[in-house]
Amino acid sequence: xxxxxxxxxxxxxxxxxxxxxxxxxxxxxxxxxxxxxxxxxxxxxxxxxxxxxxxxxxxxxxxxxxxxxxxxxxxxxxxxxxxxxxxxxxxxxxxxxxxxxxxxxxxxxxxxxxxxxxxxxxxxxxxxxxxxxxxxxxxxxxxxxxxxxxxxxxxxxxxxxxxxxxxxxxxxxxxxxxxxxxxxxxxxxxxxxxxxxxxxxxxxxxxxxxxxxxxxxxxxxxxxxxxx
Amino acid sequence: xxxxxxxxxxxxxxxxxxxxxxxxxxxxxxxxxxxxxxxxxxxxxxxxxxxxxxxxxxxxxxxxxxxxxxxxxxxxxxxxxxxxxxxxxxxxxxxxxxxxxxxxxxxxxxxxxxxxxxxxxxxxxxxxxxxxxxxxxxxxxxxxxxxxxxxxxxxxxxxxxxxxxxxxxxxxxxxxxxxxxxxxxxxxxxxxxxxxxxxxxxxxxxxxxxxxxxxxxxxxxxxxxxxxxxxxxxxxxxxxxxxxxxxxxxxxxxxxxxxxxxxxxxxxxxxxxxxxxxxxxxxxxxxxxxxxxxxxxxxxxxxxxxxxxxxxxxxxxxxxxxxxxxxxxxxxxxxxxxxxxxxxxxxxxxxxxxxxxxxxxxxxxxxxxxxxxxxxxxxxxxxxxxxxxxxxxxxxxxxxxxxxxxxxxxxxxxxxxxxxxxxxxxxxxxxxxxxxxxxx
Numbered sequence: 001x002x003x004x005x006x007x008x009x010x011x012x013x014x015x016x017x018x019x020x021x022x023x024x025x026x027x028x029x030x031x032x033x034x035x036x037x038x039x040x041x042x043x044x045x046x047x048x049x050x051x052x053x054x055x056x057x058x059x060x061x062x063x064x065x066x067x068x069x070x071x072x073x074x075x076x077x078x079x080x081x082x083x084x085x086x087x088x089x090x091x092x093x094x095x096x097x098x099x100x101x102x103x104x105x106x107x108x109x110x111x112x113x114x115x116x117x118x119x120x121x122x123x124x125x126x127x128x129x130x131x132x133x134x135x136x137x138x139x140x141x142x143x144x145x146x147x148x149x150x151x152x153x154x155x156x157x158x159x160x161x162x163x164x165x166x167x168x169x170x171x172x173x174x175x176x177x178x179x180x181x182x183x184x185x186x187x188x189x190x191x192x193x194x195x196x197x198x199x200x201x202x203x204x205x206x207x208x209x210x211x212x213x214x215x216x217x218x219x220x221x222x223x224x225x226x227x228x
Numbered sequence: 229x230x231x232x233x234x235x236x237x238x239x240x241x242x243x244x245x246x247x248x249x250x251x252x253x254x255x256x257x258x259x260x261x262x263x264x265x266x267x268x269x270x271x272x273x274x275x276x277x278x279x280x281x282x283x284x285x286x287x288x289x290x291x292x293x294x295x296x297x298x299x300x301x302x303x304x305x306x307x308x309x310x311x312x313x314x315x316x317x318x319x320x321x322x323x324x325x326x327x328x329x330x331x332x333x334x335x336x337x338x339x340x341x342x343x344x345x346x347x348x349x350x351x352x353x354x355x356x357x358x359x360x361x362x363x364x365x366x367x368x369x370x371x372x373x374x375x376x377x378x379x380x381x382x383x384x385x386x387x388x389x390x391x392x393x394x395x396x397x398x399x400x401x402x403x404x405x406x407x408x409x410x411x412x413x414x415x416x417x418x419x420x421x422x423x424x425x426x427x428x429x430x431x432x433x434x435x436x437x438x439x440x441x442x443x444x445x446x447x448x449x450x451x452x453x454x455x456x457x458x459x460x461x462x463x464x465x466x467x468x469x470x471x472x473x474x475x476x477x478x479x480x481x482x483x484x485x486x487x488x489x490x491x492x493x494x495x496x497x498x499x500x501x502x503x504x505x506x507x508x509x510x511x512x513x514x515x516x517x518x519x520x521x522x523x524x525x526x527x528x529x530x531x532x533x534x535x536x537x538x539x540x541x542x543x544x545x546x547x548x549x550x551x552x553x554x555x556x557x558x559x560x561x562x563x564x565x566x567x568x569x570x571x572x573x574x575x576x577x578x579x580x581x582x583x584x585x586x587x588x589x590x591x592x593x594x595x596x597x598x599x600x601x602x603x604x605x606x607x608x609x610x611x612x613x614x615x616x617x618x619x620x621x622x623x624x625x626x627x628x629x630x631x632x633x634x635x636x637x638x639x640x641x642x643x644x645x646x647x648x649x650x651x652x653x654x655x656x657x658x659x660x661x662x663x664x665x666x667x668x
Binding site for chain 1: 274275276277281282283284286287341344345346347348350351353354356357358359361362363364365368450453454455456600603604605612
């Protein structure tokens with residue numbers, strides 16, 4: 001069974017935000033609008049976070065694209081009082097939107113701030129409504145529940161269905177999340193972290209590889225390759 | 229048969245009338261509570277976006293209220309259970325007034341959580357799908373158990389007095405006589421019944437003492453169990469517990485002083501009682517500041533980056549005004565009053581207790597919000613801010629109004645000073661202890 005993981009090469013990333021946009025279109029995250037965004041309530045499953053190091057004249061700007069880290073020891077899962085958030089057998093952390101009670105404890109437990117709360121019922125401008133992803137697995141979430149990056153879990157199902165239709169076995173390379181597929185600089189890699197022959201395995205073991213807040217013991221499955 | 233209590237008529241006097249002032253007060257409080265209910269429905273329909281909450285400040289004054297109400301609740305159990313176990317006989321006149329605070333603030337603690345939930349309609353999921361690893365489920369369990377056992381503890385000690393009401397208030401309206409009759413459960417007041425009641429209360433007091441420690445520790449763990457800077461400390465449990473008993477005991481002083489004045493209970497609630505409470509409060513004030521010192525020195529000395537962001541935010545950053553106000557309200561001024569003025573003057577004592585309660589509410593806020601505003605990812609996310617809206621203000625007010633309403637109504641229907649426990653010849657704990665001492 002694969003253990004899905006991602007590697008993001010910060011040398012290749014130029015913060016174009018395509019991943020953020022692709023994610024929105026794939027996963028039907030609602031439009032917050034300028035007023036709500038000002039209040040820090042925008043929902044962006046994938047965010048490109050700017051990080052300024054040092055002071056003038058020795059300043060350095062790093063951009064860190066941040067999807068859900070899909071931790072092997074997720075802090076969010078154990079605090080959920082109703083088992084609405086859980087880790088599936090392939091290590092992907094998911095939310096059951098029908099069960100979530102909106103207590104927001106997971107949003108506070110997650111050190112990576114990957115979890116978003118639906119402050120209002122979701123809304124889209126008329127023009128965008130026509131372009132919503134029709135997949136029932138990503139149908140818009142109701143108000144009052146928490147949502148987050150799923151590694152495009154619906155694509156995992158579709159990839160398997162397609163492999164079956166084509167009469168071949170499903171392999172780890174059949175499935176990639178939208179952000180990986182769209183990445184302009186080919187900075188993102190996705191695959192099975194348990195397969196020593198996979199590209200993500202090799203990159204995750206590169207001397208440049210590190211994970212966010214490794215000291216917290218959350219064991220994220222998203223690796224970053226240091227900017228050179 | 230009822231034990232003879234020379235103050236019986238004084239204690240029963242408030243039960244014989246319901247004044248115009250009462251009705252006006254009840255109506256006003258009920259109005260405020262209803263307003264809160266309407267606003268809560270408004271929030272439910274529109275979404276939690278109508279509050280000032282955001283990312284990263286996901287929990288605001290609803291959670292502050294929750295912790296505060298549960299804190300208030302601790303007074304009752306502390307005075308009636310812990311002091312009962314300790315055999316402190318002076319507590320008897322206070323017990324019911326204190327326990328009533330427990331009983332009437334707990335439901336509003338629970339309601340605070342309901343107000344905070346994104347999907348209160350799914351509350352039963354906690355029962356169907358509960359995950360016992362989650363501190364929130366520990367909370368639900370602990371608070372639920374506490375509420376349930378408080379109701380029984382309160383009711384049991386009320387039975388002899390309900391029976392007294394049944395026998396004495398014969399000119400009350402029919403429905404009221406009927407209510408006393410049903411609630412008294414046919415209590416006759418035989419020595420055997422009193423002995424059994426005392427045994428039950430003694431046993432429950434031990435259990436309640438343990439529950440009270442557990443509950444507030446567990447309340448703190450919904451914060452302490454996360455890895456957030458400022459929350460993730462072992463001291464948070466004992467700190468919350470002490471703060472709870474502190475604010476609860478000051479609430480008892482306020483309530484007693486009001487009852488004493490309004491219901492003319494000067495002969496029953498003597499200055500001695502207040503003096504005993506004052507001494508306890510001195511201990512709590514000092515204990516609270518000791519924990520404050522221990523907590524902040526450890527954090528500050530360690531000087532870890534994320535922790536220091538939160539600490540500096542409290543000491544000199546955007547939360548400094550609230551933080552220092554809190555220190556003045558909870559520690560500096562009250563300690564001075566307790567030591568110097570409070571012994572002679574009840575007015576000063578009550579004033580100090582009001583300050584402590586305001587300060588403790590701010591303290592809860594200061595524990596909860598600054599940590600959220602400065603998460604680990606802060607350098608990436610930018611500073612968080614939180615400004616409560618009118619929705620949160622109205623709901624908060626309504627919860628307090630609801631609590632006052634229950635309390636005010638209760639005191640007109642049931643004796644707020646336990647008549648049988650303060651009687652001259654009662655087989656209970658205090659008298660028995662005195663008899664044993666005499667025999668020696």
